[in-house]
Amino acid sequence: MGGVGFAVSGRRGDDPTQYPGKLTWYVVMTLMAAAMGGLIFGYDIGISGGVTSMAPFLEKFFPSVYHNQMDDTSTNQYCKFDSQILTLFTSSLYLAALVASFFASTMTKKFGRRKSMMFGGLIFLVGAIINAAAVHISMLIIGRVLLGIGVGFANQSVPLYLSEMSPYNYRGTFNVCFQLMITIGILVANLFNYFFAKIEGGWGWRLSLGLAGVPAIIIIISSFFLSDTPNSLVDRGREEEAKTLLKRIRGVENIDAEFNDILAARNDARLVQNPWQNIFKSRCYRPQLVMSILIPFFQQLTGINVIMFYAPVLFKTIGFGSDASLMSAVITGVINVLATCVSIGFADRWGRRTLFLEGGVQMLIFQIAVAALIGAKFGVTGDVTELPKWFAIVVVICICFYVAGFAWSWGPLGWLYPSEIFSLEIRSAGQSVNVAVNMFFTFLVAQVFLGMLCTMKFGLFIFFAFFVVLMTLFCYFFMPETKNIPIEEMTRVWRDHWFWKRFMNDPNDPVNGAIKMNKIEQV
Numbered sequence: 228m229g230g231v232g233f234a235v236s237g238r239r240g241d242d243p244t245q246y247p248g249k250l251t252w253y254v255v256m257t258l259m260a261a262a263m264g265g266l267i268f269g270y271d272i273g274i275s276g277g278v279t280s281m282a283p284f285l286e287k288f289f290p291s292v293y294h295n296q297m298d299d300t301s302t303n304q305y306c307k308f309d310s311q312i313l314t315l316f317t318s319s320l321y322l323a324a325l326v327a328s329f330f331a332s333t334m335t336k337k338f339g340r341r342k343s344m345m346f347g348g349l350i351f352l353v354g355a356i357i358n359a360a361a362v363h364i365s366m367l368i369i370g371r372v373l374l375g376i377g378v379g380f381a382n383q384s385v386p387l388y389l390s391e392m393s394p395y396n397y398r399g400t401f402n403v404c405f406q407l408m409i410t411i412g413i414l415v416a417n418l419f420n421y422f423f424a425k426i427e428g429g430w431g432w433r434l435s436l437g438l439a440g441v442p443a444i445i446i447i448i449s450s451f452f453l454s455d456t457p458n459s460l461v462d463r464g465r466e467e468e469a470k471t472l473l474k475r476i477r478g479v480e481n482i483d484a485e486f487n488d489i490l491a492a493r494n495d496a497r498l499v500q501n502p503w504q505n506i507f508k509s510r511c512y513r514p515q516l517v518m519s520i521l522i523p524f525f526q527q528l529t530g531i532n533v534i535m536f537y538a539p540v541l542f543k544t545i546g547f548g549s550d551a552s553l554m555s556a557v558i559t560g561v562i563n564v565l566a567t568c569v570s571i572g573f574a575d576r577w578g579r580r581t582l583f584l585e586g587g588v589q590m591l592i593f594q595i596a597v598a599a600l601i602g603a604k605f606g607v608t609g610d611v612t613e614l615p616k617w618f619a620i621v622v623v624i625c626i627c628f629y630v631a632g633f634a635w636s637w638g639p640l641g642w643l644y645p646s647e648i649f650s651l652e653i654r655s656a657g658q659s660v661n662v663a664v665n666m667f668f669t670f671l672v673a674q675v676f677l678g679m680l681c682t683m684k685f686g687l688f689i690f691f692a693f694f695v696v697l698m699t700l701f702c703y704f705f706m707p708e709t710k711n712i713p714i715e716e717m718t719r720v721w722r723d724h725w726f727w728k729r730f731m732n733d734p735n736d737p738v739n740g741a742i743k744m745n746k747i748e749q750v
């Protein structure tokens with residue numbers, strides 16, 4: 228039946244055996260190699276907080292910040308670390324990634340997912356080299372911008388690659404490997420900072436920044452050997468190649484059902500000339516557009532990057548010494564990696580919704596606990612000189628539970644869910660919206676967190692908790708389950724949904740009309 232059915236929805240129901248095939252070694256190796264793309268993003272998230280707390284680095288590039296910190300004798304813990312210039316250095320990367328993701332959209336669509344990954348890796352490598360060799364702040368900034376461009380390209384293309392290449396009933400498992408690589412990148416970066424900060428002569432920061440080149444080289448080499456996805460090949464008119472590839476990655480000769488679905492999606496896609504115009508204008512893309520904006524928005528408003536960027540600072544605030552703070556950041560990093568594995572095992576079994584909902588509730592409970600603990604001890608003045616050890620330990624435990632909640636829900640699913648819901652014609656554009664919104668709010672949180680901590684005090688955790696309530700409700704009412712649904716059949720989840728279906732059957736919608744006419748002609 229494949230591409231010639233009248234309606235896109237419900238073509239073959241929920242039958243999990245609808246596409247014949249098995250999990251081949253070839254596809255497993257390919258997907259693992261592609262998931263490495265997450266490493267560069269993770270390494271960067273993890274590295275900058277530690278580097279900007281290394282005294283020799285600060286003294287060289289941000290002398291005023293360095294002297295302010297040295298001279299600061301106030302006991303108001305909430306406001307100790309607020310420095311806009313320093314956070315701008317960290318967060319500038321995310322602005323560059325935001326802009327780059329829009330260029331990546333065209334590249335990913337026209338030249339394939341693989342080329343975007345390779346390009347991202349190359350630019351990132353150049354950025355890492357410039358950063359490691361920096362003798363002036365301008366080199367640091369240029370390096371950061373190049374790293375950002377690399378992240379923009381990789382985050383735009385890798386999740387799409389994984390979702391299209393995976394067998395549909397393992398899509399969750401493999402796509403979550405992207406997040407696993409992000410978390411490994413963060414952890415490795417934290418460990419490096421911990422050791423390199425101790426290097427005598429104070430040049431350890433060069434190693435921290437320069438070693439970002441290693442994951443970049445891994446991506447460049449792996450994308451060199453990867454084949455592109457069948458969906459992208461068909462989209463670019465290379466059907467025969469796509470057929471041969473499908474047989475190889477699914478390990479069977481009979482790939483007609485899947486191939487025909489991809490072909491049908493491509494035929495629909497050809498009716499849509501301008502994805503950018505349509506994704507914003509056509510009502511039938513409204514559900515997908517809303518998800519591509521709200522999911523990354525909510526992911527960042529969980530407040531996770533407060534922990535990822537500022538864990539050492541936060542732990543210092545609650546009374547740990549420098550070493551203990553860095554060590555606690557490593558502990559939360561380990562929890563982040565381990566908890567992501569839960570999602571690898573269960574995203575395709577329990578479904579996305581169960582994980583989203585459970586993760587939301589868990590984060591909420593422990594955010595409130597942290598707010599209560601910090602509020603009780605620091606009050607509104609933040610004037611504290613000594614805190615009992617048990618207190619710091621209990622806070623760290625609560626933060627670990629919060630991180631685990633994120634790591635098996637909104638962390639991985641924040642990349643998986645958007646990458647699997649777009650129709651082929653707007654997939655690349657939609658993913659760019661997702662990356663851009665994600666980067667914008669990553670930037671914003673990084674930029675304003677320290678200032679907010681200073682003004683909102685422990686109320687900051689309540690602020691993020693409020694968004695966690697909103698997003699959990701949003702998920703409950705508006706996010707349909709996507710597990711076990713082939714990617715090119717995803718429109719049916721919107722057609723069957725109590726709320727979104729009203730957008731899907733509008734006869735006046737030009738895209739809807741054209742796609743329907745096309746199907747009638749084909750029958």
Ligand code: BGC
Nearest residue numbers: 272410532535638639641669
């Ligand atoms: C988010 C990052 C975050 C990381 C933490 C990712 O999914 O996009 O902003 O730092 O998870 O593991």
